[in-house]
Amino acid sequence: MKHTLRNIFHSSKFVVGFAIFMFLLVMIIVYPLINPGSPLEQIGVGTFARPGTYVSLYDAVKTTPETLRIQDADEKRMANALTTEDKVAMLEWFSAVGVDVSGLEMDDSEGFLELWFANYDESAKPKGFTMAKRNYYKRLNRTVLDLQTGEALVVADPDNETGELVKIGEIKKTDYVNVGQVTNVKTLPLGTDNFGRDVLKELVGATKTSLGVGLVAGIVATALGLTMGLLSGYIGGIVDDLIMFVTNLFTVIPGFILLILISYSISPDLRGPTTVAAVIGFTSWPWTARSVRSQVISLRNRDHVNLSKLSGHSLLRIVVTDILPYIASYVVMAFILQVSSGILSEAQLSLLGLGPKTTVTPTLGLMMNWAMSYSAHINGTWWAYLPVILTITLISFSLNLMNTGLDQVFNPTLRD
């Protein structure tokens, strides 16, 4: 036993897989302690807030500023304020009034402004420019002028009695507040999703549920498969024929289709994560039964089993002491694969709209389904789906890596 364990942990594949899986486990245990609350709590009103740190604007204004003179602050501000669209509009103006723009780079905001102030004339009426278009240029000019003149923003508050705005402060361009001093700062490492939920929190909750689904599916499938395989392999005869028939039947009739059939027949209110997991387990046992059976058949006539039979040991005792220990490694490997495919099945089912119905716990499949339904992949809001994909892939990668590692320990010919 000790020797086997040492061998297993000598397999680099197993160790890598184990480390990834442990990391995920630690995450789902530790993260809710740091960031408690329901994973489905809607904190955002809008959809798909970008990942990043959010500073309460209200609190920031109320925080005592420091004056910092930072050299390129204006430059940055201008570059940020002057959009590509504005620049294109300026270029149009320049060409209309016949200014040479050769040598002007698109990212040279200062160059654009310089040319603009030198050549813009509010009263000019270039040919083909409508009134509306000229007004647009007037607005653009004002924005640009505001940037140029270093005026401060005025903070005003309506007077309680008269309702008139009273100036209560001024924000200068050189005013800075320390993020640490602002009362409300919220970091959303993965932004929010289409419902305005914290994606990271949701992801951790979903990973936990999905692992649970995989575990239940794996246990159901392995328990059923093991029982059937043992019965079929050890008893043989008509029992074997019957079980093998069912097993063969289910290896050709796609389990995923059965899963769909069963899932849409269960009424949605009954379709919680546990039910879905049990259904997944129920449709995936034949494969385990098959491999257990072939193992048992090769064991059935070994000397130690025959000796047990001759000693009059009960069926249960023979199975538990003389057969199970020899197939334990196969069963563990089959279980790992069942967990991994269970998680995947849930995700696929959810993507077809047949996943668990829930208001408490998200699953990875549901998150994916929500993101796809709101076209997150086409809007470029990667944080809503990429972490989910990565998590599913990592879970199944780590489980399969562990499995390959175990396989190489127990089947030496596959070794490097």
Added chain:
Amino acid sequence: MGKVILEVKNLKTKYVTRFGENVYAVDGVSFKIEEGKSLGIAGESGCGKSTLALSLMGYYFPPLHYMSGDIIIDGKNISGMNPDEVRKTILGTEIAYIPQAAMNALNPTQKIIRFIEDVVHAHDPKADKKVIREIAEKRFAELGLPAKVLDQHAVELSGGMKQRTVIAVSTILNPKVLIADEPSSALDVTSQKMVIKMMRELMDKGYIKAMVFITHELPLLYNVTDDIMVMYAGQIVERGTAKEMVFDPTHPYSHGLMGSILVPEEGTRGHKLTAIPGTPPNLKHPPDGCRFADRCKYAAPECRYYTIPEKEFGDNRMYRCLKSLDELKEVYDHE
């Protein structure tokens, strides 16, 4: 004394395990076989006899590695040759091999005739397929194999038929030396007899000139081969004619081994069946002294300190023991 067909001088080869350890499986083996003669090699499993069979081919691939020594076939030393040249000009034409598990030696999805074509083409890429077929049919008929086998796949043949086919294919190019590694041990008695008969025929008809026959079944060797060598822990411990080896073994190991069999001939009847207790030494670190000392009833302390030389005696006989012939004779008689 006839013409020497195969001469092996101090051959040493090793296995390299996947952990990089060396296993010295053939450690200084020398012998000669004359034209028309056959040599049997006997020993317990793990003594290196199968490795010796592979090593004699002069063609090495991991995990087996050549270390030193010479293999001379009909006057031509093949041990220094470049592997590709060995493959093209030696394997199958000068020396051929019949594997231990001949049951699986044929590619299951290939027709036998296609395989024969591949074998011939490996040495003569321009050989005409029609000619190859004629040769194969003729040889199969001579050896009593049905011609339809040529158009069958290996999986369609019975065990005995597969083994005979393997022998026929191995010798299709008339190799001078045939190395057979337990060619009959997995077969039933009838098939065994047919295999042995076939190998004799090959010798009688001159398709092969000399044969090395490896087995753990001593009675078989006694019936089939002219000479017998006994191998222990990578070395030859005794050599002699079949008769001498069975009725007058000198080395304590051969003595024990012969004691453990029953040869159905006069003089051997009534011998007690005795197995030799203990296990052979680990060939990763072979002991300096006598390798058999740990299991030898007659071992003296000095046996473990001296490197034991091969001692020649009588008519081309050899044994590897510190004790003199007389000393050994005395202890055996004493029993």
Added chain:
Amino acid sequence: MKGYKKYFGKKILWFLITLVFAVILNFVLPRLMPSDPVSAITGKLAAGMSDAAAVREIYEHYQEEFGTNKPMIVQFGIFVKNMLRGNFGKSFSQYPREVSDILATSVGWTVALQLPAIVVGWLIGNILGAMAAYLRKGFDKVLLPVSIFFGNIPAFAMAVILLVVFGVELKIAPLAGGYAADMIPNLSWPFIKSVISHYQLPFWSIVLISIGGQAIGMRSMSIYELNADYVKYSRFLGIKDSKIVGYVFRNAMLPQITGLALSLGTMMGGALVAEKIFSYPGLGSTMYKAVLASDYPLISACTLIITIMVLLANFILDIVYGFIDPRVKAAQLD
């Protein structure tokens, strides 16, 4: 020839048996569930209605349509009769379109997409697996973990990644559909071109996900074959290594056909979901829409058709395998 007859006879019998069971399952499973499908459907359809009489009428209509008011065995008879006629009833969501009509178009798209993709993925996977087994060392060390990683990217994830990279970011592939939305299917060159460009992403996503699993299977098969006795024996007869490698890969690849048959069901499942991601007009998307709209007859017909397709593919693979691997014939003779 006797061996073949026995083998093919067995396979045909098995195909028929599985077909019968598939049909039975398709019929029984939804009816075994605690909820009555008709009340589930009317519940969904009548969600906004307040008129009890109208709800009752809908209920009775569907009860009649499904025959749920008749005994189980009679229901099954009707089901089989309708199925044989290719009559799957009318779609709820696209009423009054016939289900068989909707399916007729989607089946074509699905077969045209998945069949070539799975075959190409199988071939590439086998070649890579064989290379990993033969070259071992460096190639294997890199290829095996990479294959395991790629093999574990779920089908839908691969679809999303390809769509985002090539469709959204690089803008070199269309985002959805089987052809440009403003086109009407015909045999003109622009339409075919549009179909081809819409084909690329779904095709490659299915190819990429099937490579990993096949490569891993082929690798272990090849390693097993490389250690086979005939390899050593052939070498000792002077046959060139390149030729022997040919033997090995042929022998390793043949059982992979059975491997393909076994993984077909799983692959189909993944591919159906991938279709949905690309809004490809095949069975996957149809099924998704049907689920969203609670279109009971359409879902039921989709699952049946997919099952039959998988069974048929399995059957064909078995037959092909029987012809090209002599080991099958030999096994029948024992």
